[in-house]
Amino acid sequence: MGGWRLIGNSRALNALASAVSSGSPARSYIFAGPERVGKAAAALRLAQALNCAADDPPCLSCQTCRRIGEAKFADVQTVTVEAATDGPAHKAISVEQIRDVEATVALAPYEGRKRVVVIDPAEEMSPGAQNAFLKTLEEPPPHVVFVLVTADADRLLETVRSRCRRIDFGLVAATEIEAGLIDRGTAAEQAAVLARLAAGRPGWALEAAARPALLAKRDEALDAARSLAEMDLAGRIDVAEKLSATFKRDRATVDETLAQWLSWWRDIVLTQSGAGDAIANLDRRDQITADAERYDRGQVTAFIQALRETRQHLRANVQSRIALDALMLRVPTMRQKRAPAANT
Ligand SMILES: [Zn+2]
Structure with missing residues (x-):
């Protein structure tokens, strides 16, 4: 399955890997599931798999894979809630942001094979933004794959949901998180503790291992x-x-x-x-x-x-x-x- 190399959720990843190797991935996906279980990481892997030229993509070592991993690849973008620069206001993903996406995806890929647009957290699209997005979802350009990452798929409009292939992610067993941490160089004893504390969330465990x-x-x-x-x-x-x-x-x-x-x-x-x-x-x-x-x-x-x-x-x-x-x-x-x- 190439280098998907994520902790847990192998059923979801297998479905994605076989969609890529079949050559006909869906135009738009919803990655649904709890926070920090690997949805955003899987979206990046999908972008790598779609653009990597190795025999069994993603190889994770070519320039394309590396640059996508570092968010430096022109054809892969993540749209998120813009940080409030001052004041308390929490912003949603706006209609303007979605209009920018529309303009970008109309262009052919600049350096890769597919443009991949990740919207995360997708449920933070305002209703107006979701409606604006619908038009693009109905007729996406052939070189584009959308990934809507969400911990709360119910807040997406039914019309948006029905146009996406849904991939469900779930909490990951502590034993799997433990093995994944050891695999990445965490000492066995610490891995056991972090895996239990992670409560099913490998993203939390990886971050805790890296950031005390x-x-x-x-x-x-x-x-x-x-x-x-x-x-x-x-x-x-x-x-x-x-x-x-x-x-x-x-x-x-x-x-x-x-x-x-x-x-x-x-x-x-x-x-x-x-x-x-x-x-x-x-x-x-x-x-x-x-x-x-x-x-x-x-x-x-x-x-x-x-x-x-x-x-x-x-x-x-x-x-x-x-x-x-x-x-x-x-x-x-x-x-x-x-x-x-x-x-x-
Ligand atoms: Zn590669």
């Missing part, structure tokens, strides 16, 4: 998950306010924080149900075991559900402050500390 700062952020988020439950409501509302302010500049950080909170409380429930072996945050087993005694399982389960809903709501652009305040009302409350045992 990510682990520090995770530690912070877990500490916050713990202390939140010990605060009074006023304290929690303060936390909501801070998160909401962060959200306006940096959505990914807030989503990652909520993902870490989710992993924390999931570990608590696993421990409460006697499945402590399956926890993700192995390095915090002692705290998790202690906290499992302190919270009511029904409340914890309800909060896990609330965290999931909040992440969805934030993605769907509901007002962040309202969603986060509502979340704070559902934080589990610690039971009264038990009196010391009589015989001590």
Whole structure:
């Protein structure tokens, strides 16, 4: 299968590889699945496979493959939400950006065989942008392949979805992530820990292996998950306010924080149900075991559900402050500390 060399999701990658080798890939794809499981990396691999001249593309070592990997290849472009340069406004992918894409794809490839346009995150196209995009999707030039990368395909218009071939990506088994990390030079012991912490997301594991700062952020988020439950409501509302302010500049950080909170409380429930072996945050087993005694399982389960809903709501652009305040009302409350045992 050439050098697709990604961690996990082999069924999706096989489907893409055989579409490339058949010589008739779809004109437009949707790569759908959770964050950080390899959708964007697969889109780049697809671009490499379509443009690499090796016998079994992508070879990952020719100039074409390397330049695509470094985002320096003229015929491969990623369209994304433009960073807000100042102020809090979160922008969508605009009609103007889609018009630029239209103008570019009308031109023959400049240096490769196919122009590949990746739109990521595709669900951030405004409805106007999606409608503008429809026209191009209906009659794409023959030298163009579109890849719409999304963690929330439901937010794409049905008319957009129906014109794309959908490839589903899923969470990846910890054993596969572990093997993939070792393969790339991570020490075995660290690979085992990171693979568990990654909660199915090889993208997170690879980044954590390369950037220890990510682990520090995770530690912070877990500490916050713990202390939140010990605060009074006023304290929690303060936390909501801070998160909401962060959200306006940096959505990914807030989503990652909520993902870490989710992993924390999931570990608590696993421990409460006697499945402590399956926890993700192995390095915090002692705290998790202690906290499992302190919270009511029904409340914890309800909060896990609330965290999931909040992440969805934030993605769907509901007002962040309202969603986060509502979340704070559902934080589990610690039971009264038990009196010391009589015989001590
Ligand atoms: Zn190549």
